Amino acid sequence: MILLLIVLLFIGGCTHYTAVPAERRAIGSLYSVKSNVAWSQADEGGIQLWTIDGPLLEALRFVTLSDGDTLFQSTDKDEKLPRFRAHMTPNEVVEFFVASLKSVSGGVDTHQLSKGMVHPAQIRAGSINAASIDVKNLRPADFGRLPGFHFDFSFLSKEGLERQGIALGSIHEGRLLLMVYSGTREYYFDKHKQDVETIFSSVEIVK
């Protein structure tokens, strides 16, 4: 029972949230955005995550990737997760995004898995396992003063929940700048969609 409690505590983790006031805010060193409403912010494996009602209901993620980076982190150096390449066209970025969402074990080594060497927290943190991913309306869009692209998407989460999302991205100096907002199709996606679009249109490139 003690072991169980330790495991549960480990799984529960201690995600630390800080307030994001309704003002302009730097996203890394490359750009800033301005929100008209307050959000809560957490670090998700190096990705800045903003949410109002909780990440399971809706979340806005700010992703910055360099050539060769994966969207999700792997616990196994041999794991063949999709990698971003600086030469990608917007269509290929979308392909990369979808393939990452579909990753079967999401960074869990199936060889270790078969031997029971994977901690459940690793599985939970890594597995996305989205199904029925549908991307629509890939179109050009401004990312601040940079040429960029915008797309809509939907998928079924691993819990079987229908989720909907929008994303705005650009490839700048070999790096992918991507803002991804997703929420439950039922209520939460729409609840903050307008706020997110305001954020999308507020991008200012720092350099």
Place this chain on the structure above:
Amino acid sequence: MKRFKFILVFCLLCAVCASCATPRGTPGAPDDMQPSQRPDASSDEAGLWMYMDRIESRLKTSGRVVTDPALNAYVRQIICKLDPVHCADIRIYIVDTPHFNASMAPNGCMQVWTGLMLRAENEAQLAYVLGHEMAHYLRRHTLQQWRTVRNTSTALAFFSLATAAAGVGFAGSLAQLAALGAIFAYSRDQEREADEIGFEIMAKADYEPVQASQIWGDLLAEDEAGGKSARSIFFATHPTTTERIATLRNLADKTAKERSSWTAGREAYLNAIQPFRKEWLHEEVHKGNFNGSMVLLNRLLKDQGASAELHFFLGELYRLRGEKDDCENARAEYEKALQLGNPPPEVFRSLGVVCLRMDKAKEACDSFEEYLKVNPDASDRQIIESYINRLR
């Protein structure tokens, strides 16, 4: 709480070291599963079923289950042909994932992954794998394993996995399905027994015996090309050896002489999977195991003959791998797809992307324009138009 503790303890006990399967017919082994049989409510087997029922209820709502009635009916008729007596006790879930796997839970919940269906070349090959899984069910292998390990300390080594599979950490994911496969991994003796029984029921149902060793051999070749990290989930839980393949081949040589004609069911099989093949190939090339997928696609080309669809997806593999000369390789495959006629419309977009990468602006522009011509309602029309405008 008491119930939760029971499930937890039960999961621990279920965790499998799997080394001491009871040989077929050995005294002390559980009797074979009877039609419509359910375990006594107070038995250890009932706990096993309760656990699997919980997992199955999650599987039912998973977005990955293929619900197409025709495909489900097709797989069901194979099961019923293999074992008419137990057919009604089996619930089939076709799971949309590009990996070779099939599994059979002790409560009759069978999973067939689309990666297996893409790889099978005919109905006989699929029937053999299903027969093999049926054998685990009929012989109650999972119950045997549990009874073997429940008093050993090795069960604790699987604590994390068992806890995860019980739903503490996650629910309904593919990782969970894989974890379940690991928990119910079978021993080599049990695998041999399942090979033997699977082969028997397959041959009894008139399926061509040689197809049994064929599908195992093909999968082994693909696995070896893919390397350790791409090792199939199925092999992780079903240790397949060259010795077992050879045994199946010998069995086939002997059995084949028993009658003059057998059924491979090739045409019926290819017709049944045709509506799904493009999507399954798309998932296959995007899963990131380039070498393994290359072996598979070349095998399908050899088996099914040249097709625009297969050459297109070979091109996609090269494009996605992006190593030296892969742009040229991809382009060559797309050209073959175009020459064969009636290629997927996406071939023009991919050709445009590859030409763009090769600094061939004119060809890229022409390909993108052709893509919009053959696919006027493309959802990505605006971005493609932006490429064209930039290239002009």
